[in-house]
Amino acid sequence: MAVDASSAGPALRGARRNLSAFFWRRPWLKVTALLGPPLAWLVLIYLAALVALLISGFWTSDFFTGKIVHDWTLENFKQIFSLSDTTYLRIAWTTIWMAAAVTVTDAILAFPIAYYMARIARPRTRALLFVLVLLPLWSSYIVRVYAWRVILQENGILNWALHGVGLPDANLAFTNTSMWIVFSYVWLPFMILPVFAALERIPDNYLEASADLGARGFRTFRSVILPLALPGLVAGSIFTFSLTLGDYLTPVLIGGANAQFIGNVVFNNVGVANNVPFAAAYAVLPVLVIALYLAIARKLGAFEAL
Amino acid sequence: MKRVKRRYVGFAVAVAALLAAFAVPALSVGASQGGTLKMIAWDGYLDAKWVTPFEKQSGCKIQGKVAGSSSEMVSLMRQGGGSQYDMVSASGDASLRLIYGGYVQPVDVSKIPEWKQFHGPFKSPPNNTVDGKHYGVSLQFGPNTLLYRTDKIKNIGNSWSAIYNPKYRGKLTVPDNAIQIADAALYLMKTKPSLGIKDPYELNKSQFDATVSLLKQQKKLVKKYWTGSGDNAQLIKSGDAWLGPTWPLTTGSLLAAKVPVKEFIPKEGATGWLDTWMLSAKSKNTDCAYKWYRYISGPKVQALQGVTWGETPVNSKACPYMNKLSKGSCKIYHAAEPLAYYRSLYFWKTPVPDCGNGKKDCMDFSKWENAWTEIKAS
Numbered sequence: 001m002a003v004d005a006s007s008a009g010p011a012l013r014g015a016r017r018n019l020s021a022f023f024w025r026r027p028w029l030k031v032t033a034l035l036g037p038p039l040a041w042l043v044l045i046y047l048a049a050l051v052a053l054l055i056s057g058f059w060t061s062d063f064f065t066g067k068i069v070h071d072w073t074l075e076n077f078k079q080i081f082s083l084s085d086t087t088y089l090r091i092a093w094t095t096i097w098m099a100a101a102v103t104v105t106d107a108i109l110a111f112p113i114a115y116y117m118a119r120i121a122r123p124r125t126r127a128l129l130f131v132l133v134l135l136p137l138w139s140s141y142i143v144r145v146y147a148w149r150v151i152l153q154e155n156g157i158l159n160w161a162l163h164g165v166g167l168p169d170a171n172l173a174f175t176n177t178s179m180w181i182v183f184s185y186v187w188l189p190f191m192i193l194p195v196f197a198a199l200e201r202i203p204d205n206y207l208e209a210s211a212d213l214g215a216r217g218f219r220t221f222r223s224v225i226l227p228l229a230l231p232g233l234v235a236g237s238i239f240t241f242s243l244t245l246g247d248y249l250t251p252v253l254i255g256g257a258n259a260q261f262i263g264n265v266v267f268n269n270v271g272v273a274n275n276v277p278f279a280a281a282y283a284v285l286p287v288l289v290i291a292l293y294l295a296i297a298r299k300l301g302a303f304e305a306l
Numbered sequence: 307m308k309r310v311k312r313r314y315v316g317f318a319v320a321v322a323a324l325l326a327a328f329a330v331p332a333l334s335v336g337a338s339q340g341g342t343l344k345m346i347a348w349d350g351y352l353d354a355k356w357v358t359p360f361e362k363q364s365g366c367k368i369q370g371k372v373a374g375s376s377s378e379m380v381s382l383m384r385q386g387g388g389s390q391y392d393m394v395s396a397s398g399d400a401s402l403r404l405i406y407g408g409y410v411q412p413v414d415v416s417k418i419p420e421w422k423q424f425h426g427p428f429k430s431p432p433n434n435t436v437d438g439k440h441y442g443v444s445l446q447f448g449p450n451t452l453l454y455r456t457d458k459i460k461n462i463g464n465s466w467s468a469i470y471n472p473k474y475r476g477k478l479t480v481p482d483n484a485i486q487i488a489d490a491a492l493y494l495m496k497t498k499p500s501l502g503i504k505d506p507y508e509l510n511k512s513q514f515d516a517t518v519s520l521l522k523q524q525k526k527l528v529k530k531y532w533t534g535s536g537d538n539a540q541l542i543k544s545g546d547a548w549l550g551p552t553w554p555l556t557t558g559s560l561l562a563a564k565v566p567v568k569e570f571i572p573k574e575g576a577t578g579w580l581d582t583w584m585l586s587a588k589s590k591n592t593d594c595a596y597k598w599y600r601y602i603s604g605p606k607v608q609a610l611q612g613v614t615w616g617e618t619p620v621n622s623k624a625c626p627y628m629n630k631l632s633k634g635s636c637k638i639y640h641a642a643e644p645l646a647y648y649r650s651l652y653f654w655k656t657p658v659p660d661c662g663n664g665k666k667d668c669m670d671f672s673k674w675e676n677a678w679t680e681i682k683a684s
Contacts (some may be wrong), residue, residue: 004565063672064403064658067384079676087680096684152546174530257528261683272484273675274377 050287057281061274068277076281088265092285095261098176099244102183103237107190109238111229114195119202133189141186145253148182149173152254174256182254183244186206190243191236199225200233231301238297245286260284318621322607326471331467343594344365346382348581349374356610360601366594373571377401383409383586391591393598395445396655397669398433398580399485405434405441406658410584412439420603420621428620433655434582442584443599446608446617449470449640449651450481450489451569453552453560466572468549469521475527479538479547482531484671484678485654488577489551490524491517492652496574506577506652508661514669518677522684531682535559535600535616542567555616558638575650612639 022247023030057076075258117129136144151157152173159169172178202225210220248263255261262285269279297303343366345352352370371391373379376399379517383394388409395575396404404410413420421429421443428444435441452469454462458477462468466489469478481484481618491506494517496645505511529547532538535556543548543554543565557569583602584593601607609627618639625642628635661668669677 063670064406064656085680086678087683091679091683149540153540156544172546174541198534252533256530257525257682259530260679268675268679271375272377273672274375274381275672275675 030258031291053280054282055119056277057284059277061275065123076251076278078223079278080282080285086284088212091260091265092262094258094287094288095245095263098179098261099241100185101180102187102244103191103240105180106188107186107195107237109188109197111194111233112189114192114199115225118196131288136186137189139289142249142253144186145182145250146153148178148185149254151183174254174259175257176258179250179255179259182250186250187240187243190239191233193298194235194239195229195232198229198235202228231303234297234300238294241293242290245289268276340590341365341594342368342392343370343393343591344371345597346371346373346379346391348372348395348397349582350612350615351395353611355613355614356602356607358477360598364597365595366591366593367675368598377605379603380404380407380409386450387588388586389588392586392591393579393595394436394584394586396442396584398431398582399656401433401442401584402436402656402658403583405436409587410678411439411587411589413439413443413585413599415440415443418443418603419597420600420605422666423605423623424603425622425648426621426645428580431580431653433653434584438648442582443603444620445581445583445602445618446612446615447578447580447651447653448553448555448617449571449576451576452572453542453557453567453569454549455503455545455566456568457566458545458548459617462549463539464570466574467497468552468572469551470524472527474549476529478527479523479530479532480524480528481538481551481670481681482533484674485577487514487517487521487677488550488652488654490520492577494520507655507657508668509657510661510667511669514673514677518681520662521681525681525684532594532619539563553616554618554639558616558635561638571647571650575652578651578653580653609641612641 023033049063056068058072058074059074060071060075061070068102082088113129113133117126117133119215152170153159154169154171154173156173157304158172158239162168162170172181206224206228215223246263248261248267251259251261251264264284266279266306269275269282273301310541333387345368347370348471349372357368357370372384373394374383376397378590379394379396379400380403383391383404384407385391394400394404394410415429428447430440431444432625434444447520447683452466454468459474466500468474468490469480487509488506491503491509491513492511494501495506498516501513501516503509530537530541532541532550535553538550538552539559542550542552542560543563549569552569554569557567560567583599585592589595603621605619605621605623606627608621609624609631611617611629612619612624614629616639619640622642625636628639628641640647656670657669657674659668659670669678
């Protein structure tokens with residue numbers, strides 16, 4: 001393999017040619033070399049973590065010493081899915097319900113904005129709107145959630161404004177309603193962008209054809225625009241749904257006495273109780289929910305809109 | 307043949323890289339050296355303000371590791387068979403676990419003259435002293451007092467019953483911590499003697515169930531469970547909450563912000579936390595550890611740490627030094643109260659199955675944790 005300095009140029013070129021010929025003769029090796037690193041990443045780091053999570057869910061933790069007991073048991077899952085004590089099922093239900101509510105809200109809010117951006121706005125307005133939609137993402141998520149706390153709290157901006165026009169207090173702070181508002185706010189850009197992408201792709205002549213066939217605005221919307229925008233809506237909903245499902249900071253900062261989400265239970269079990277196996281077992285639940293959700297989303301063609 | 311070899315080389319490189327990734331952190335953890343104290347501490351407990359002078363005068367070096375929770379402290383102390391760290395600033399909900407786990411060694415308090423200056427109840431508290439043996443030296447404490455807005459509540463009375471009173475529905479804020487169950491147990495201990503609660507941290511099944519059901523009632527009144535002193539202060543300041551258990555640190559910050567609040571310890575007494583510097587059973591730096599014990603227990607350093615972190619020194623002579631550092635701080639943090647005040651405090655200790663009646667029928671802390679989740683989800 002030693003290369004003479006004087007013939008380095010041609011030798012290097014030759015080596016390169018050899019290498020490319022080598023790969024050309026073995027297409028499978030080319031594919032392997034190309035996909036190997038990202039696949040290794042996926043398998044080793046991404047999937048391995050998930051598998052480790054699943055496995056440790058079958059262990060228990062000795063509270064007193066903090067040691068993990070490596071005996072296989074279904075105890076954690078029994079406790080989570082217990083029908084006599086439905087604590088953990090109820091928490092999961094609250095979380096899923098909130099994720100669904102936020103998703104629907106964001107879909108309703110995002111559609112008109114995305115429609116205007118994609119089909120009505122001039123390029124300059126559109127660019128401006130893009131900046132406005134993405135602007136909140138430039139600041140930290142925690143700061144934005146805190147800002148909402150300042151708005152909603154008892155002596156906050158909202159109540160101050162209501163007082164100004166002679167209305168009574170809103171009393172929204174630290175309720176499920178406040179969480180719903182804040183979640184809908186923080187995840188809205190993630191809904192607008194895929195819906196925008198889907199709407200932008202609808203050819204103008206479809207709408208003209210619909211009009212030529214005598215359809216009024218609403219009929220065109222229902223029969224042409226909405227079906228074609230649906231994959232975008234579903235794609236956006238994957239973001240809003242899964243982000244809400246996994247969140248735990250908004251409940252801590254904005255939620256009231258009822259604010260206990262899957263993420264909070266996981267956090268408390270890891271950070272306070274040191275019961276990692278139980279946290280792992282509980283974390284499997286949102287994985288299952290999202291898997292189910294993705295399966296439905298795929299049926300609805302959402303992956304073409306991503 | 308050549309190709310096969312090349313493939314093996316690639317494989318070997320990958321394996322070597324993987325091994326290196328695992329091996330490097332293992333190698334970088336060295337054995338503790340003489341003259342260096344490796345300490346696990348709460349954030350801020352090893353402040354340069356008092357660590358640097360100690361290093362200068364004792365010749366011992368300090369290497370700190372911040373822990374985020376009591377459970378983390380326990381698992382860190384367990385690492386490497388307990389030989390990794392020399393000392394830990396354990397709170398009452400970790401100290402018994404460390405003692406019964408055999409991770410800490412008894413301390414000879416006769417070598418620490420400053421210990422004699424401690425307020426009586428902190429010399430041998432049950433969360434660091436077992437069978438007359440001192441597994442560490444008390445450091446600082448804080449009571450869980452009852453705080454209220456004086457402009458919103460005129461006559462709060464002198465009982466913890468206020469935080470179970472439907473009158474204050476939606477105006478109550480309570481710490482988000484399973485150890486809070488002890489607060490309710492203490493209230494029941496004083497108000498419902500028929501339950502037979504002797505110690506708010508030692509509850510059998512029926513006592514525990516009664517306490518949990520009281521807390522489920524209380525949950526309906528709670529605006530928000532606070533997660534930290536800042537959270538607590540904001541809730542009270544904004545008027546979203548008017549009352550609830552708090553720490554003197556929070557009251558101090560609210561008073562400084564001119565919020566009309568008052569705090570007191572109701573007639574039933576109160577729970578509180580107490581931290582202890584404990585010494586690893588396998589520590590080889592006991593000389594330095596005793597130097598640290600003497601240093602951190604002295605009134606001046608006690609006052610400095612107390613004022614810096616908003617907690618109360620256990621050394622009874624710290625009061626004048628506190629006032630010198632920050633005017634009125636001795637009173638705010640209750641550093642010079644009569645003995646009865648300290649005796650009315652029930653300090654956190656890990657609930658264990660064995661309540662000393664030989665039956666092991668008490669609810670341990672994992673049950674407390676589960677019940678706390680259940681209460682909040684009710």
